[in-house]
Structures are given as C-alpha cells and as structure tokens.
Amino acid sequence: MALGSCYTCIKYLMFAFNFIFWLLGCAILGVGIWLRVDEGAAEFMHESSKIDMFYTLAYVLMAIGFLIMLIGFLGCCGAIRESQCMLALFFMFLFVIFATLLGFGIWAAVAKSSFKDMTADMLKDGVENYYKDEKSQTFMDSIQTYFGCCGATLGNEDYKVVEDIPGTCDPDNYRKPCQSQFYEWIESKLVIVAGVAIGIAVVMILGMIFSMVLCCAIRDTVA
Structure with a gap:
C-alpha cells in the first residue's frame, strides 16, 4: 500500500x-x-x-x-x-x-541508602559468622583480599569480639574497614x-x- x-x-x-x-x-x-x-x-x-x-x-x-x-x-x-x-x-x-x-x-x-545499609549488614554478618559458616568465611576472605581491607566497620577490631584476626587481613590493612570500599563498588555498578x-x-x-x-x-x- x-x-x-x-x-x-x-x-x-x-x-x-x-x-x-x-x-x-x-x-x-x-x-x-x-x-x-x-x-x-x-x-x-x-x-x-x-x-x-x-x-x-x-x-x-x-x-x-x-x-x-x-x-x-x-x-x-x-x-x-x-x-x-x-x-x-x-x-x-x-x-x-x-x-x-x-x-x-x-x-x-534513589536506593543508595538501602544498599549502604545492606552492605553494612552483609559485612557484619560475615564477620560474626566467620568461624561458624564456611560461606561467610569465603565471602569475607574474598572481600578482604580483593579490596585490601579488613573487617566491616572497625577494621581488625571487628574480629577481636569473635576470635582471631583472619590471615586474609593484611597487617597493613588492619585500619581499613571494608564497608566503604564494598559500597562504592556496588554504587559504581548501580550508576x-x-x-x-x-x-x-x-x-x-x-x-x-x-x-x-x-x-x-x-x-x-x-x-
């Protein structure tokens, strides 16, 4: 036509x-x-x-x-x-x-704050269950190795209330908590x-x- x-x-x-x-x-x-x-x-x-x-x-x-x-x-x-x-x-x-x-x-x-809370909860749970759950241990070891950090929000201090500091926490990174770096990684993907x-x-x-x-x-x- x-x-x-x-x-x-x-x-x-x-x-x-x-x-x-x-x-x-x-x-x-x-x-x-x-x-x-x-x-x-x-x-x-x-x-x-x-x-x-x-x-x-x-x-x-x-x-x-x-x-x-x-x-x-x-x-x-x-x-x-x-x-x-x-x-x-x-x-x-x-x-x-x-x-x-x-x-x-x-x-x-607009969900940045929700993801920030989510990353904090994930890392906190990972630290608390590090010596109880193999998946939590694998998760935290991978995060700490990849980002060159330690713990969730307090660095190596997070592990002192649990047990020993993991070997994947490099002494040079004891004061570098993982939350901010992990959240920035997630945020960059979301953007x-x-x-x-x-x-x-x-x-x-x-x-x-x-x-x-x-x-x-x-x-x-x-x-």
Missing part, C-alpha cells in the same frame, strides 16, 4: 529507530554479561551466595536486552511491511519495557545500570510515538 510522503518518511524513521533500538538492546545485553563475567567482580562473587542478587540482576538485564533485540526486529518488520498488527504489538511490548526500565532506573538511583536503563526508557518514547503515528496512517490508508 502507498503512504503519503510524510508518512513514508516516518516509516523509514521508524525502521531506523528500531535498528538503533536493536543496538540498545545489545547494549543492555552487554551490560548484563559484563556484570556476570567481570574478572574483578568474579574474583569474589562466584564463591559467595551472599551476593547472588548481583548474578540475578545480570541475568535479568541479559533477558531484557535479548527481549529488546527481538522487539526491535519486530518493529523493523512492522514498519517495512506496513503491518498494523505488528506495530500494535511492538507498541504494547515497548510500553511494558519502558515502564519496567524507567521504574528500575529510578529505583536504582552504570541506572544510566543505561533511564536513557533507553527515554528513547523508547520516540519509538512509541512513531509506531502510533505510522499505525494510524496505515489505518487511514486502508479506510
């Missing part, structure tokens, strides 16, 4: 947008893979069940990235084939992902993830506008 010159322009803009959208899906997929296989993070993440949430986050991002790539492909086909059904499906999927990513991005940006999520959510608005305009143009042409 033939569309007017203005709508034909929108049609090809829609195709171009969805190609960019597909690339952004690749970016989300890449961030998820990066969180999962980052060599520095893996040094202490892969052995500790206490931070499985980061693995979960990585898998969620990979799934979302892959889904966005598929939806971008759907939008490209809908624009080229001038299919109202495919464009409507594209719009609905886009809206759902838009709401999800925007909400997650805002949550990640990247939140920025990508919010940026892509904003770009999605253009995709929804293009798809609705093109869908209406195709409907008017058929009518």
Whole structure:
C-alpha cells in the first residue's frame, strides 16, 4: 500500500529507530554479561551466595536486552511491511519495557541508602559468622583480599569480639574497614545500570510515538 510522503518518511524513521533500538538492546545485553563475567567482580562473587542478587540482576538485564533485540526486529518488520498488527504489538511490548526500565532506573538511583545499609549488614554478618559458616568465611576472605581491607566497620577490631584476626587481613590493612570500599563498588555498578536503563526508557518514547503515528496512517490508508 502507498503512504503519503510524510508518512513514508516516518516509516523509514521508524525502521531506523528500531535498528538503533536493536543496538540498545545489545547494549543492555552487554551490560548484563559484563556484570556476570567481570574478572574483578568474579574474583569474589562466584564463591559467595551472599551476593547472588548481583548474578540475578545480570541475568535479568541479559533477558531484557535479548527481549529488546527481538522487539526491535519486530518493529523493523512492522514498519517495512506496513503491518498494523505488528506495530500494535511492538507498541504494547515497548510500553511494558519502558515502564519496567524507567521504574528500575529510578529505583536504582534513589536506593543508595538501602544498599549502604545492606552492605553494612552483609559485612557484619560475615564477620560474626566467620568461624561458624564456611560461606561467610569465603565471602569475607574474598572481600578482604580483593579490596585490601579488613573487617566491616572497625577494621581488625571487628574480629577481636569473635576470635582471631583472619590471615586474609593484611597487617597493613588492619585500619581499613571494608564497608566503604564494598559500597562504592556496588554504587559504581548501580550508576552504570541506572544510566543505561533511564536513557533507553527515554528513547523508547520516540519509538512509541512513531509506531502510533505510522499505525494510524496505515489505518487511514486502508479506510
């Protein structure tokens, strides 16, 4: 079917947008893979069940990235084939992902205090159960080795109420508690993830506008 010159322009803009959208899906997929296989993070993440949430986050991002790539492909086909059904499906999927990513991005940006408390609780629990639980010991050993720190908030003083100071606490790092460094590491990951999520959510608005305009143009042409 033939569309007017203005709508034909929108049609090809829609195709171009969805190609960019597909690339952004690749970016989300890449961030998820990066969180999962980052060599520095893996040094202490892969052995500790206490931070499985980061693995979960990585898998969620990979799934979302892959889904966005598929939806971008759907939008490209809908624009080229001038299919109202495919464009409507594209719009609905886009809206759902838009709401999800925007909400997650805002949550990640404002939840800093919650994550700070969480890291403090994780490290405190790790110290208290260091000589009781193998996973806690592995977690604290990995943290202390990777960040060059000792204990949770008081350095080597944290272990004096438990038992001996672990061998992974280097004497040069006795006065360097792990909480601030661990939290800064988590915060740096969240900033990247939140920025990508919010940026892509904003770009999605253009995709929804293009798809609705093109869908209406195709409907008017058929009518």
